Amino acid sequence: MKSIDIPKTTISQRFEHHLAELSANGTPPFADLPSQSGKCPHTGLRRGFLLNLPKTSGGLVRVLRLSNPGSRRGKLLVDLPRLLAYLKANEDLQGGVH
Numbered sequence: 001m002k003s004i005d006i007p008k009t010t011i012s013q014r015f016e017h018h019l020a021e022l023s024a025n026g027t028p029p030f031a032d033l034p035s036q037s038g039k040c041p042h043t044g045l046r047r048g049f050l051l052n053l054p055k056t057s058g059g060l061v062r063v064l065r066l067s068n069p070g071s072r073r074g075k076l077l078v079d080l081p082r083l084l085a086y087l088k089a090n091e092d093l094q095g096g097v098h
Helices: 011-024 047-056 080-094
Strands: 030-032 063-066 075-079
Touching (some): 030 080, 047 080
């Protein structure tokens, strides 16, 4: 049986493909990060994991911190299309669920 050579793509290439797809589908631009003990309703990921993703993803996933000037508290939002595109790109490269 002859093997087929499939070009290996990088996470960045897969990410850009899925990001364009999600943007075209009208995915909301941002989502609230869950509470300390909660999970993201879109992915099921915990808050701490989501907060580490900008560093571990090499900047592909973004978290936005909004607050009023001089305020100690604010709102944390995750760029939802970028988060979902990153997860889909990882799924592509890993070949689905193991």
